[in-house]
Amino acid sequence: MDPVRRPRGRPRKPVLLEPAGLGPRRGLHDQAAERLRGLIVDGTLPAGAALVETELSVALGISRTPLREALKLLAVEGLVELRPNRSPRVAELRADAVTELFEAIAAIERAAAELAASRITPAELERLRAYQSELEAHHAAGELGPYFALNQRIHTLIVACARNTPLREAHEALHARAEIARRRALDSRARWDESVAEHRAILAALEARDAAAAGRLLADHVGHTGTALLAGLARPDAA
Amino acid sequence: MDPVRRPRGRPRKPVLLEPAGLGPRRGLHDQAAERLRGLIVDGTLPAGAALVETELSVALGISRTPLREALKLLAVEGLVELRPNRSPRVAELRADAVTELFEAIAAIERAAAELAASRITPAELERLRAYQSELEAHHAAGELGPYFALNQRIHTLIVACARNTPLREAHEALHARAEIARRRALDSRARWDESVAEHRAILAALEARDAAAAGRLLADHVGHTGTALLAGLARPDAA
DNA sequence: TTTTCGTGCTCTGCATGCAATTGATGCCAA
DNA sequence: TTGGCATCAATTGCATGCAGAGCACGAAAA
Numbered sequence: 001m002d003p004v005r006r007p008r009g010r011p012r013k014p015v016l017l018e019p020a021g022l023g024p025r026r027g028l029h030d031q032a033a034e035r036l037r038g039l040i041v042d043g044t045l046p047a048g049a050a051l052v053e054t055e056l057s058v059a060l061g062i063s064r065t066p067l068r069e070a071l072k073l074l075a076v077e078g079l080v081e082l083r084p085n086r087s088p089r090v091a092e093l094r095a096d097a098v099t100e101l102f103e104a105i106a107a108i109e110r111a112a113a114e115l116a117a118s119r120i121t122p123a124e125l126e127r128l129r130a131y132q133s134e135l136e137a138h139h140a141a142g143e144l145g146p147y148f149a150l151n152q153r154i155h156t157l158i159v160a161c162a163r164n165t166p167l168r169e170a171h172e173a174l175h176a177r178a179e180i181a182r183r184r185a186l187d188s189r190a191r192w193d194e195s196v197a198e199h200r201a202i203l204a205a206l207e208a209r210d211a212a213a214a215g216r217l218l219a220d221h222v223g224h225t226g227t228a229l230l231a232g233l234a235r236p237d238a239a
Numbered sequence: 240m241d242p243v244r245r246p247r248g249r250p251r252k253p254v255l256l257e258p259a260g261l262g263p264r265r266g267l268h269d270q271a272a273e274r275l276r277g278l279i280v281d282g283t284l285p286a287g288a289a290l291v292e293t294e295l296s297v298a299l300g301i302s303r304t305p306l307r308e309a310l311k312l313l314a315v316e317g318l319v320e321l322r323p324n325r326s327p328r329v330a331e332l333r334a335d336a337v338t339e340l341f342e343a344i345a346a347i348e349r350a351a352a353e354l355a356a357s358r359i360t361p362a363e364l365e366r367l368r369a370y371q372s373e374l375e376a377h378h379a380a381g382e383l384g385p386y387f388a389l390n391q392r393i394h395t396l397i398v399a400c401a402r403n404t405p406l407r408e409a410h411e412a413l414h415a416r417a418e419i420a421r422r423r424a425l426d427s428r429a430r431w432d433e434s435v436a437e438h439r440a441i442l443a444a445l446e447a448r449d450a451a452a453a454g455r456l457l458a459d460h461v462g463h464t465g466t467a468l469l470a471g472l473a474r475p476d477a478a
Numbered sequence: 479t480t481t482t483c484g485t486g487c488t489c490t491g492c493a494t495g496c497a498a499t500t501g502a503t504g505c506c507a508a
Numbered sequence: 509t510t511g512g513c514a515t516c517a518a519t520t521g522c523a524t525g526c527a528g529a530g531c532a533c534g535a536a537a538a
Binding site for chain 2: 521
């Protein structure tokens with residue numbers, strides 16, 4: 001009744017994960033981390049769920065070793081809570097954690113916007129303008145999903161324009177948790193009109209290369225988003 | 240001629256690392272990460288050194304599994320560079336990386352100081368005042384080592400007073416690399432007088448609960464430190 | 479009925495082992 | 509001599525196995 005007795009060492013060839021042509025060959029732990037991140041963010045693995053190593057390793061088609069490495073990474077990102085000799089759990093996202101999270105994101109994006117104001121290239125500015133048009137189009141068409149995806153790309157691009165790797169990495173690390181909050185606050189369209197206008201103002205400040213204004217506007221924008229999300233989460237609609 | 244054939248599974252009892260009474264029992268990977276961090280920061284493992292898994296695991300008295308997990312953590316912190324199928328190397332610290340690093344630290348500490356200005360407790364303020372006296376004493380006595388250790392504690396305390404976990408964690412993650420830069424810039428006493436005065440001003444701003452001033456002063460202070468370190472690193476004294 | 483303790487099962491943590499990848503080396507051909 | 513290729517040795521990456529720590533559950537005692 002042996003289920004699947006694989007041989008001991010590295011598997012001969014058959015790679016189970018990996019969609020083939022995806023840039024540099026990354027290790028299984030990296031792929032597993034990415035996959036798990038997705039599963040946690042989209043709610044397939046709900047907050048508080050126990051992550052049993054053997055179950056997950058079977059589900060992902062890998063062994064426990066790379067899986068454990070992936071879990072360690074997710075723990076650093078704050079998506080997973082590691083407890084000694086106990087199953088890791090998907091981290092709960094309490095209200096005060098969301099507050100801190102958006103405070104931190106606002107701080108990082110403010111600094112990034114200030115740096116970006118002087119470092120952004122004309123090409124990047126052009127790209128931002130194109131994004132802004134697209135954003136307004138999604139808004140006008142009421143397409144919430146594409147709107148949010150684009151919104152994220154804009155914020156990420158602004159941070160990238162700051163040309164500061166540690167800031168960018170810190171920003172990335174906080175993204176996944178913010179995304180969870182965003183998905184749980186269902187009626188995110190409440191602040192929609194306001195949000196589009198704020199984006200317009202931020203773009204204008206960057207075009208004017210006004211560091212202080214860009215930083216302040218972006219930080220306020222993120223702060224407002226956080227507040228709105230917090231209000232959304234407080235509703236009694238825990239799906 | 241078997242060197243040390245240990246049995247397969249978890250070792251029976253004898254823990255080789257771990258100085259016994261150090262709070263909660265952490266895993267070997269955690270201890271290994273801390274140890275390696277120390278070895279990298281203090282230069283025992285110099286920049287560019289190859290970190291061969293078998294060698295290190297023997298040196299630390301653990302197996303490759305927890306060691307690999309530790310290396311992954313250090314890679315996230317930017318202390319170690321992971322390359323597929325190749326030995327990890329201790330990350331080099333180039334000049335532009337130092338610039339970015341202190342830019343990022345300045346950004347985080349500015350935000351932290353602004354938050355701390357309104358959140359710091361009287362007890363914490365008192366502690367900061369005590370630290371400041373001590374700092375001035377070390378300065379007067381010309382004790383460089385204790386001065387820097389205390390300096391770090393002050394910055395860390397201010398960030399802690401912001402009551403924001405993600406910011407604090409981001410700050411911690413950048414600390415080790417900043418420390419490397421600090422140790423390599425030997426003549427850090429050039430800016431000493433100035434630095435003490437800046438600390439005095441920062442404390443005053445926090446006492447006045449002037450968020451904007453505290454943030455600006457702290458960010459400038461960190462920026463100056465970074466600039467001075469960069470100048471120190473540029474000297475032809477690569478010890 | 480409630481508390482305590484024992485027993486067993488489950489799961490993590492850490493160890494080793496095997497295959498693939500890579501860099502170095504030496505040989506052969508141009 | 510130099511370029512290219514096959515081979516070898518070193519090292520990573522991924523798999524499994526074994527010991528111990530916890531939790532659940534039930535029996536025994538209060």
